[in-house]
Amino acid sequence: xxxxxxxxxxxxxxxxxxxxxxxxxxxxxxxxxxxxxxxxxxxxxxxxxxxxxxxxxxxxxxxxxxxxxxxxxxxxxxxxxxxxxxxxxxxxxxxxxxxxxxxxxxxxxxxxxxxxxxxxxxxxxxxxxxxxxxxxxxxxxxxxxxxxxxxxxxxxxxxxxxxxxxxxxxxxxxxxxxxxxxxxxxxxxxxxxxxxxxxxxxxxxxxxx
Amino acid sequence: xxxxxxxxxxxxxxxxxxxxxxxxxxxxxxxxxxxxxxxxxxxxxxxxxxxxxxxxxxxxxxxxxxxxxxxxxxxxxxxxxxxxxxxxxxxxxxxxxxxxxxxxxxxxxxxxxxxxxxxxxxxxxxxxxxxxxxxxxxxxxxxxxxxxxxxxxxxxxxxxxxxxxxxxxxxxxxxxxxxxxxxxxxxxxxxxxxxxxxxxxxxxxxxxxxxxxxxxxxxxxxxxxxxxxxxxxx
Numbered sequence: 344x345x346x347x348x349x350x351x352x353x354x355x356x357x358x359x360x361x362x363x364x365x366x367x368x369x370x371x372x373x374x375x376x377x378x379x380x381x382x383x384x385x386x387x388x389x390x391x392x393x394x395x396x397x398x399x400x401x402x403x404x405x406x407x408x409x410x411x412x413x414x415x416x417x418x419x420x421x422x423x424x425x426x427x428x429x430x431x432x433x434x435x436x437x438x439x440x441x442x443x444x445x446x447x448x449x450x451x452x453x454x455x456x457x458x459x460x461x462x463x464x465x466x467x468x469x470x471x472x473x474x475x476x477x478x479x480x481x482x483x484x485x486x487x488x489x490x491x492x493x494x495x496x497x498x499x500x501x502x503x504x505x506x507x508x509x510x511x512x513x514x515x516x517x518x519x520x521x522x523x524x525x526x527x528x529x530x531x532x533x534x535x536x537x538x539x540x541x542x543x544x545x546x547x548x549x550x551x552x
Numbered sequence: 553x554x555x556x557x558x559x560x561x562x563x564x565x566x567x568x569x570x571x572x573x574x575x576x577x578x579x580x581x582x583x584x585x586x587x588x589x590x591x592x593x594x595x596x597x598x599x600x601x602x603x604x605x606x607x608x609x610x611x612x613x614x615x616x617x618x619x620x621x622x623x624x625x626x627x628x629x630x631x632x633x634x635x636x637x638x639x640x641x642x643x644x645x646x647x648x649x650x651x652x653x654x655x656x657x658x659x660x661x662x663x664x665x666x667x668x669x670x671x672x673x674x675x676x677x678x679x680x681x682x683x684x685x686x687x688x689x690x691x692x693x694x695x696x697x698x699x700x701x702x703x704x705x706x707x708x709x710x711x712x713x714x715x716x717x718x719x720x721x722x723x724x725x726x727x728x729x730x731x732x733x734x735x736x737x738x739x740x741x742x743x744x745x746x747x748x749x750x751x752x753x754x755x756x757x758x759x760x761x762x763x764x765x766x767x768x769x770x771x772x773x774x775x776x777x778x779x780x781x782x783x784x785x786x
Contacts, residue, residue, distance in 0.1 A: 441684075466660050469660075470661050470664040474664045488625050488671055498772060499776060504720060520773065524770050525771060552737065
């Protein structure tokens with residue numbers, strides 16, 4: 344049966360599929376993360392957190408044919424977990440890489456990360472896990488690529504926007520904003536209302552912009 | 553349903569003319585994609601919501617360029633719902649047979665951080681492949697109904713209008729172009745509801761609401777960082 348459901352992963356741990364016991368990847372992970380093996384993980388090779396798991400595609404899988412594709416699609420249909428696909432990109436498997444990337448990233452919307460061998464995979468997994476640990480601890484904002492909520496005063500931007508109206512420089516922009524208060528009200532001012540502030544010619548220009 | 557097959561369109565930052573000439577030519581010649589070069593804050597825009605950055609693999613190996621990329625991506629998050637980074641293999645320099653790049657700790661850490669931030673990552677072996685990936689991305693976005701629609705050139709008399717829209721914070725070049733087309737005047741734009749703004753500029757409801765708030769924002773001159781002197785004022 345397809346097992347791709349969620350699983351509780353303790354902090355800083357990796358839960359590995361029993362079939363990886365004794366592998367190079369497992370040996371290199373040990374000591375860096377706490378690796379626990381479990382039976383019955385089904386399609387998943389490693390669970391990194393409650394929400395994220397890894398599906399590993401070896402050079403041999405790629406060469407053998409399309410079985411790995413069926414596995415990925417089955418995982419995607421059966422699980423709501425975030426799946427990271429690690430693929431062995433070697434001289435032999437390189438010819439398949441583009442097609443795999445297209446399937447995993449563009450069709451299935453999963454993450455794909457190439458490695459040259461199991462050693463590189465263990466380094467990558469270690470980095471991913473250390474990220475979860477850092478995120479859970481106090482360094483919430485330690486990821487420099489995350490969206491930052493910045494609240495900035497709008498005044499400088501509004502001042503610049505009004506200066507983009509033809510005929511309006513710094514002085515007139517300020518006068519307009521002091522008189523009308525917002526871009527919306529400047530846009531809705533009649534020529535009659537604009538004239539005393541910026542003169543006849545510019546009032547026309549603003550009105551027809 | 554009948555639909556005229558309009559060509560896929562990609563906006564390209566003008567700096568890419570030098571660094572990605574082959575990407576641009578291959579987009580046009582091999583993939584039949586319409587390419588519009590303009591001044592952007594990302595390397596490419598492939599849909600109303602997706603910006604793409606093209607980076608060399610070598611740039612991921614050291615921490616310095618990682619900070620630069622991080623700044624860029626943070627800025628893009630304020631304009632785009634989705635961001636994709638294409639990691640392109642460096643070109644072999646003349647005389648070099650092939651460049652072997654040692655995978656570094658920093659490379660893995662950067663990948664991990666990008667994954668966790670929800671940035672999509674694609675890998676390319678050269679400019680030709682990068683062009684194919686850009687086309688594939690544009691195709692997927694077309695299927696999701698987010699493709700770049702309509703003409704992307706600006707008529708001469710609308711240049712000032714484009715400049716006006718571009719000065720609105722967090723508005724991408726594409727959204728500003730869409731606004732030029734969707735609204736007959738700034739009055740019409742300013743009087744639009746957030747829903748109309750979202751439809752006209754092809755923006756999310758959230759982004760449109762931000763713009764609506766900006767247009768109605770009550771300006772306070774004293775809050776300007778350096779208060780300009782008001783001539784003749786008291």
